[in-house]
Amino acid sequence: xxxxxxxxxxxxxxxxxxxxxxxxxxxxxxxxxxxxxxxxxxxxxxxxxxxxxxxxxxxxxxxxxxxxxxxxxxxxxxxxxxxxxxxxxxxxxxxxxxxxxxxxxxxxxxxxxxxxxxxxxxxxxxxxxxxxxxxxxxxxxxxxxxxxxxxxxxxxxxxxxxxxxxxxxxxxxxxxxxxxxxxxxxxxxxxxxxxxxxxxxxxxxxxxxxxxxxxxxxxxxxxxxxxxxxxxxxxxxxxxxxxxxxxxxxxxxxxxxxxxxxxxxxxxxxxxxxxxxxx
Ligand code: FDA
Numbered sequence: 001x002x003x004x005x006x007x008x009x010x011x012x013x014x015x016x017x018x019x020x021x022x023x024x025x026x027x028x029x030x031x032x033x034x035x036x037x038x039x040x041x042x043x044x045x046x047x048x049x050x051x052x053x054x055x056x057x058x059x060x061x062x063x064x065x066x067x068x069x070x071x072x073x074x075x076x077x078x079x080x081x082x083x084x085x086x087x088x089x090x091x092x093x094x095x096x097x098x099x100x101x102x103x104x105x106x107x108x109x110x111x112x113x114x115x116x117x118x119x120x121x122x123x124x125x126x127x128x129x130x131x132x133x134x135x136x137x138x139x140x141x142x143x144x145x146x147x148x149x150x151x152x153x154x155x156x157x158x159x160x161x162x163x164x165x166x167x168x169x170x171x172x173x174x175x176x177x178x179x180x181x182x183x184x185x186x187x188x189x190x191x192x193x194x195x196x197x198x199x200x201x202x203x204x205x206x207x208x209x210x211x212x213x214x215x216x217x218x219x220x221x222x223x224x225x226x227x228x229x230x231x232x233x234x235x236x237x238x239x240x241x242x243x244x245x246x247x248x249x250x251x252x253x254x255x256x257x258x259x260x261x262x263x264x265x266x267x268x269x270x271x272x273x274x275x276x277x278x279x
Contacts (some may be wrong), residue, residue, distance in 0.1 A: 003275040008258035010228035013250040020250035027246040032071035039251035048171040053091045071105040105133040110136040112165040138163030139183035146222040164260040200224040
């Protein structure tokens with residue numbers, strides 16, 4: 001377990017919000033923007049939703065007070081989705097509303113396919129009132145191409161990711177190559193259809209494909225990557241004058257997030273196995 005904690009630490013700013021602010025400051029000083037995320041998902045009661053909402057409001061205040069170039073990213077099951085749809089909607093509305101008055105952008109992370117429909121509904125409903133919010137779409141899901149069309153035609157803003165959750169074949173592409181091809185396809189659509197979107201991948205081929213495509217499209221795009229992943233590539237893109245943004249999670253509930261990071265790379269799984277065998 002202690003190896004796991006140490007290993008996971010590379011992807012997490014720390015346990016406290018101040019740790020995330022410090023990392024965001026570091027990202028800013030190396031030429032990147034930041035996205036701060038308070039870890040936690042699948043809450044069990046309304047009190048927890050309230051605590052999580054308050055923590056997200058505290059992040060907004062800290063971004064403003066510290067004059068940091070950062071957005072906020074939220075997970076809806078942290079704010080009541082899966083338990084009470086209306087409570088979640090009202091929590092998201094309060095956070096995005098506060099962010100609008102502070103001139104801060106809010107990203108809505110996408111969780112497993114169980115929540116895709118409701119997450120998009122909440123996003124589109126928020127979008128009617130506020131424009132400072134965007135949503136992640138996962139290229140591993142069969143439905144995402146249609147979702148991209150629907151969100152784009154509502155004026156929404158998309159962060160395109162491959163998808164970090166285990167899904168099955170009735171809802172998702174399962175092979176890495178299909179997920180990559182679909183990423184490329186949705187990205188191509190977004191280049192034609194929207195003025196701004198985020199490409200959230202560490203896959204160099206997709207990143208360079210986007211850079212190449214944008215020579216013709218001249219859209220506003222940003223490359224978002226996770227804290228602790230492909231730091232050299234981030235520098236390389238910053239040096240090219242591209243917009244790079246570091247996703248910076250913090251908090252005590254680091255395990256589910258870290259397990260997703262471990263699972264998505266064979267080398268990480270092997271390292272964990274080796275550490276267990278060494279005991
Ligand atoms: P891929 O997995 O093919 O990785 C490409 C290369 O990046 C690898 O070869 C390796 O070099 C490096 N790499 C990738 N992951 C690594 C790791 N854990 N450790 C070390 N190296 C690694 N998902 C989701 O379902 N909902 C969401 O809301 C989001 N949000 C989000 C925001 C941001 C800013 C990013 C970058 C990613 C997400 N994701 C996400 C996660 C995403 O879906 C995906 O699981 C990871 O980004 C890994 O996939 P890649 O696109 O990087 O490709």
